[in-house]
Amino acid sequence: MELIFSKSLSKTDVQKRLSVPMTSLASLPDFEEGHTVGFRVRDARKGKVWKFKCSIRKKKHPKPVLCSEWLDFVRFNDLQVGDGIEFYREMEEATGVNYYKIEVKKAVKIFGVIFGYVEA
Numbered sequence: 001m002e003l004i005f006s007k008s009l010s011k012t013d014v015q016k017r018l019s020v021p022m023t024s025l026a027s028l029p030d031f032e033e034g035h036t037v038g039f040r041v042r043d044a045r046k047g048k049v050w051k052f053k054c055s056i057r058k059k060k061h062p063k064p065v066l067c068s069e070w071l072d073f074v075r076f077n078d079l080q081v082g083d084g085i086e087f088y089r090e091m092e093e094a095t096g097v098n099y100y101k102i103e104v105k106k107a108v109k110i111f112g113v114i115f116g117y118v119e120a
Contacts, residue, residue, distance in 0.1 A: 001101075002027065006086040008107075014074050014081055018066040020054065025064050027089055028054055029098075038068065044088070044103040045119065048076070073102075082107040 005024040013019060029039045036055045053068035084105035091098050106118050
């Protein structure tokens with residue numbers, strides 16, 4: 001299993017769309033000369049499969065973002081600013097097909113300061 005990226009969620013991530021690090025773009029599904037690609041992501045803890053869409057800008061700096069069912073995922077997991085996610089890619093040995101998983105890490109806060117994360 002390959003960790004594609006992990007991040008602490010920002011206000012934009014929990015209210016609009018998930019900003020994906022540029023360094024992770026090559027590990028996502030191929031855009032095939034377009035600017036959007038849809039793919040399925042399994043919640044590693046709850047098993048639910050989500051349909052995310054990754055979009056990039058058509059010109060200059062691509063700046064990838066996840067949308068589509070992303071905000072449904074945020075609400076389902078009650079994600080807040082400061083919570084974390086880990087995004088993985090794994091290849092199914094029998095078929096050779098890549099699939100994606102996401103893990104939620106809830107922030108442990110004391111007086112508004114994040115002291116660590118627990119798996120949700």
